[in-house]
Amino acid sequence: MAAVETGRHHTSYRSELRLWHTRPQIVRMAVLAVVVAVLPFVLDNYWLSLANTALIATIGAIGLNILVGYTGQISLGQGGFLAVGAFTSAILTDRVGIPAPFSIIGAVVLTAAVGVIVGLPALRLKGLYLAIATLASQMVILFIVRRWGFLTEGQGFLDVSRLEVFGFRLDRANFEQQWYLILLVLAILAAFTATNLFRTGVGRSFMAVRDQDIAASAMGVNLTRAKLTAFAVSNGYVGLAGALMAHYTEILSWEKFTIDVSILYLAMIIVGGMGSIAGAVYGAVFMTILPVLVREAADVVGGAVPIIKNQLPAVEHGVFGLTIIVFLIFEPRGLNRIWERVKDWFGFWPFRY
Amino acid sequence: MSTFVTLLVIGLSEGAILALAALGFVLIFKATGVINFAQGEFLLIGAYSFYTAFVIMQLPIVLALLVGVLVAVIVGVVVERFILRPMVGQSHISIIMVTIGLASVLSAIVQMFYGTQPRAMPPILPRGSVSILGGSVPVNRLWAIVICAVVLGLLTWFFQKSRHGVAMRAVADDQQAAMTVGISVRRVFALSWALAAISALIAGVTLADVTAVEMNIVNFGLLVFPVVIMGGLDSVPGTIVGGLTIGLVSQFVSGYMDPGLAEIVPYIVLVLVLLVRPYGVFGEKRIERV
Numbered sequence: 001m002a003a004v005e006t007g008r009h010h011t012s013y014r015s016e017l018r019l020w021h022t023r024p025q026i027v028r029m030a031v032l033a034v035v036v037a038v039l040p041f042v043l044d045n046y047w048l049s050l051a052n053t054a055l056i057a058t059i060g061a062i063g064l065n066i067l068v069g070y071t072g073q074i075s076l077g078q079g080g081f082l083a084v085g086a087f088t089s090a091i092l093t094d095r096v097g098i099p100a101p102f103s104i105i106g107a108v109v110l111t112a113a114v115g116v117i118v119g120l121p122a123l124r125l126k127g128l129y130l131a132i133a134t135l136a137s138q139m140v141i142l143f144i145v146r147r148w149g150f151l152t153e154g155q156g157f158l159d160v161s162r163l164e165v166f167g168f169r170l171d172r173a174n175f176e177q178q179w180y181l182i183l184l185v186l187a188i189l190a191a192f193t194a195t196n197l198f199r200t201g202v203g204r205s206f207m208a209v210r211d212q213d214i215a216a217s218a219m220g221v222n223l224t225r226a227k228l229t230a231f232a233v234s235n236g237y238v239g240l241a242g243a244l245m246a247h248y249t250e251i252l253s254w255e256k257f258t259i260d261v262s263i264l265y266l267a268m269i270i271v272g273g274m275g276s277i278a279g280a281v282y283g284a285v286f287m288t289i290l291p292v293l294v295r296e297a298a299d300v301v302g303g304a305v306p307i308i309k310n311q312l313p314a315v316e317h318g319v320f321g322l323t324i325i326v327f328l329i330f331e332p333r334g335l336n337r338i339w340e341r342v343k344d345w346f347g348f349w350p351f352r353y
Numbered sequence: 354m355s356t357f358v359t360l361l362v363i364g365l366s367e368g369a370i371l372a373l374a375a376l377g378f379v380l381i382f383k384a385t386g387v388i389n390f391a392q393g394e395f396l397l398i399g400a401y402s403f404y405t406a407f408v409i410m411q412l413p414i415v416l417a418l419l420v421g422v423l424v425a426v427i428v429g430v431v432v433e434r435f436i437l438r439p440m441v442g443q444s445h446i447s448i449i450m451v452t453i454g455l456a457s458v459l460s461a462i463v464q465m466f467y468g469t470q471p472r473a474m475p476p477i478l479p480r481g482s483v484s485i486l487g488g489s490v491p492v493n494r495l496w497a498i499v500i501c502a503v504v505l506g507l508l509t510w511f512f513q514k515s516r517h518g519v520a521m522r523a524v525a526d527d528q529q530a531a532m533t534v535g536i537s538v539r540r541v542f543a544l545s546w547a548l549a550a551i552s553a554l555i556a557g558v559t560l561a562d563v564t565a566v567e568m569n570i571v572n573f574g575l576l577v578f579p580v581v582i583m584g585g586l587d588s589v590p591g592t593i594v595g596g597l598t599i600g601l602v603s604q605f606v607s608g609y610m611d612p613g614l615a616e617i618v619p620y621i622v623l624v625l626v627l628l629v630r631p632y633g634v635f636g637e638k639r640i641e642r643v
Contacts (some may be wrong), residue, residue, distance in 0.1 A: 074446045121624065124631040127390045127445040128586070132578045133627055136620035143617045263453055270450050307465060314464035321457025328451045329439045 019195065036184060048176040050288060055183035056244050057191045057284035061268040062277060063237025066194060066268065069274035070203070071230035072210030073122055077134040079261035080141030081235050085111040086252055087151050089159045093247075099103075100163055104243040111239025114141075119231030123224055138262055144272050145254045157253035160246050161272025165350045179248055186244065190237055191221040194277050197233065204228050210275075267320065273336030281336040294319050358488030360608040361601070366494040366563065367602020369501035371573075372593045373556040375580040376508060377549035383392075383525040387437055388445070390452040392553060393574015394459035399425055399554030400561040400570055401463050408474055421554050429550035430543050438542075438555075443586050460571055471567035478562050497535035497559050504555050508548070509589055519538035519547060576603075583626050584635050591635025598622075 010016040020026050040048060060082065067073050085107040092103030118137045122130050145151060152158045163170050165180075172177045197203040205226045208216035218222045246252055264287060272283020294316050302309030331337055344353075378392045402424040407417035432455060440451055478493035499559075512518040522532040524541045533537055560570060580599050584591030599619045607615030626634060 068446060072444075072446070074449065121627055125627060128449070129582065129627060129631060131388070131445075131449055131583050133624060135578060136624050139617045139620045142623075143613070147613060158438050263457075266450060267455070270447075274446070288448060311465040311468070314461045318458050318461030318465070321454040321459075324454030325436060325451055325458065328443070328454070329436070332443060332447055333501075 014124075014245050016023055023092055037210075038182045043091040045176050048180055050292065051177050052176060052183055052248060054285045054288040055180070055187045056241050056248060057265075057268065057288055058187045060265055061243030061272065061284040062194050062263050063234045063241065065269045065274065065277065065280040066150060066197070066206070066237065067230055067234035069269055069276065069279070070198065070210060071206040071227065072213075073119075073227060074127070074131045074266075075134045075142070075234075076116060076259065076262045076266070077138040078238060078265040079257040079259060080138040080145075081115060081238045082242035082245065083141055083145050083257035084114050085239030086257070087145065088168065088239070088247035089243030090158055090246040090252055091151070094161055099166070099249060101165060104240065104247075107243035108236045108239040112236040115231040115235025115238075116228050119122075119228050122227055122231065130287050135259070139261055142254060142257060142259075145257060151279070152253070160250045160252060162250065163247045170212065183244065183248070186240070190240070191277055191281065194237070198277075199348050202226075202229060207275075251329055255340070264291065264320075268322055269323050269334075271334055273334030276334075276336045277337075279334050279336035282339070286335060290320065291316050291321065355486075355488035356608060359490055360604045361391065362485075362488075362498075363488045363493050364601035364604030365597060366497040366501075366600070367586045368506075369498045370412035370556050370560050370596075371411055371565075371576055371580050371600050372596025373501045373504055373559075374550050374574060375577045375592045375596055375609070376505065377417075377552040377556075378577050378581055379584070379587060379589065379592050380508075380521075380549045380552070382581075382641050384521050385433075385542050387440075388449050388452065389549070390449060391456035391459055391578050392549070393571040394456045395425070395428070395550050395553035396560065396574045397463055397568070398428055399458055399550070399557030400566050401467060403558045404474055404561070404566045408472070414477065418558075420555060421558065423641070425550035425554040426547040429546035429548075433543050433546040437546075446621060454514075456571075457526075460568065464568065465483035467567055469564070471565040471569075474561060474566050476562065493563050497563055500555070500559055500595075504552065505593060508552065511548075512589065517541075517544060530580050576619055579623040582623050582633055585633030588633075588635040591633065594635070595633075 008021055011036050015021070020029060039051060043051065060078070064075065064078055067075050087106035089100075089103045089111045092098045092106050093100050096103070098106065118134065121133045125133055143147070163182075165182075205216065205221045206229075208219070208221050209223060209226045209230075213223060216226075245256070249256075268283035268287045269280055270283070271286055272281065273279025295312065298308050298312055298315060328335060364552070365569035374392060374396055377395065378389055381387050381389045384574060399421060402416055404420040406412045408422035409415060409578065410417075410420075436451060436455055437448075440448055443451075476493065478496040480491075480493060482489045482491045483495075484490070510518075512522060520531070520536045521541050521544065523536055524538055528538055531541075535575075557570060560573060580595040581592060583598060584593075599622065602622060603615045604620050606618045
């Protein structure tokens with residue numbers, strides 16, 4: 001390998017616009033591409049279903065990171081927004097009879113609209129006040145989901161029919177593999193669009209609002225428009241995640257959208273790295289695998305310390321909280337920063353910097 | 354009329370307990386600027402530590418309360434020293450998230466040792482009911498109001514008159530200026546966390562006595578947020594008014610309309626307040642500079 005990159009010297013506009021600049025970057029992406037392409041053939045259904053859950057979480061976490069990490073508007077309403085996307089898409093498909101792809105688009109649009117409505121108070125609120133206002137929206141949306149008989153036809157849960165894309169119906173035998181492909185494509189699309197969003201003027205204005213909103217408005221950023229656009233775009237992704245969740249899990253009930261889900265998604269972007277798309281991906285994968293790891297570990301330790309095995313849900317909950325605390329204290333910029341440090345260490349070796 | 358009186362007293366007692374819990378929150382926010390999402394878990398820890406001392410260890414009530422206070426102080430100081438001090442200077446979002454993580458850990462610890470089943474505790478406050486204006490009113494609710502009123506009064510006096518209270522207000526006003534006149538900011542931080550944990554302990558034990566010792570205390574703690582937002586986050590009288598309002602509104606809605614709706618009415622009130630006055634009813638408006 002050539003010497004370490006000392007800076008990026010662009011000689012043409014084309015090279016400046018490229019997503020990946022250096023050879024190691026391209027090599028890493030190629031390796032990653034091969035790995036994700038091979039996964040569905042080597043993993044069994046259990047691990048594939050985890051991968052699918054992680055992919056859906058990735059889309060949702062990217063959406064939340066646009067709002068929280070890039071625009072600095074904290075939201076505790078993620079669970080409610082997921083519910084809006086999920087129920088919209090399920091009802092449009094099964095009761096109105098719109099083909100699934102279009103009802104998913106409908107869910108994205110509607111969730112974005114709901115986000116704008118919730119975002120309206122955000123124009124005047126900051127920090128804690130905004131956190132509580134979004135908490136209120138979470139509570140109200142969840143209440144509607146629980147009480148509005150129309151959504152579940154009074155039975156408390158909603159069955160969603162098997163996904164059908166333009167006449168192609170997923171079959172039972174290859175269910176997880178087919179979903180993996182669909183979700184992988186959508187997650188990659190989400191990551192690409194989000195990355196590119198922050199290379200445009202709109203995306204830059206989001207970051208300006210995060211760093212110092214008064215200064216941003218003094219420089220000509222329209223705060224109202226930036227904040228509302230951020231809420232709409234972010235919730236578009238969240239609505240997509242919700243709709244996919246509906247079609248993938250094929251059953252919806254209010255328990256899937258509680259305040260704990262909102263906190264889980266916030267934990268994903270904290271652990272992964274706030275204000276980075278890659279971080280949202282790392283965080284979503286990490287937080288999906290964490291409970292599985294805890295369960296495996298509990299099986300091993302459980303013989304010696306029975307309390308860990310008997311109180312598994314409590315242990316999972318505790319480890320979850322501890323993960324958030326440890327990351328915030330020791331690496332507030334998350335897994336993404338750790339990965340960068342690893343790269344630096346190898347890149348600069350044998351020197352410190 | 355009879356239902357009205359019963360609902361009024363129950364609402365006032367819930368409101369008084371809420372105000373006490375919220376005061377702990379305001380205490381921490383005022384002195385240290387930290388938004389404590391784990392206040393409900395502090396109530397939980399308080400109720401369960403008292404339960405452990407009083408029922409499991411069979412200690413007399415005064416000793417049990419002392420054990421509760423000891424646990425509360427230790428938890429408060431440890432949390433301040435090891436979790437929040439490293440976070441000084443971080444963004445709002447990080448500090449909110451660290452207390453959310455703390456909330457998970459605390460409730461997980463309680464759940465690991467006590468499970469999710471409600472625990473029975475012998476009544477501390479006198480049971481039975483008296484009739485006021487034709488409505489039957491549980492006596493322990495009346496006592497709960499009295500206890501909360503006394504504790505709230507004591508804490509308010511502490512803030513206004515005592516040496517440490519004045520030091521806390523000075524730190525809340527301007528940390529650097531407080532340091533220059535020789536106030537130990539660290540000690541004030543630890544003191545405010547300990548006091549918040551103690552007020553949560555009293556609120557938690559009172560709540561556990563009028564309801565039950567169970568994990569649901571946490572959900573009650575979540576109602577602290579509508580209260581403090583109404584009160585404006587840093588005002589003690591505002592907290593009391595906010596607590597009583599939220600307690601009354603949710604009881605009346607639950608009694609006259611729909612118990613399920615009562616769970617979210619506080620949040621609807623909250624959104625309405627925020628739409629009209631984004632800094633709460635009693636909060637002071639801050640002018641922001643770049």
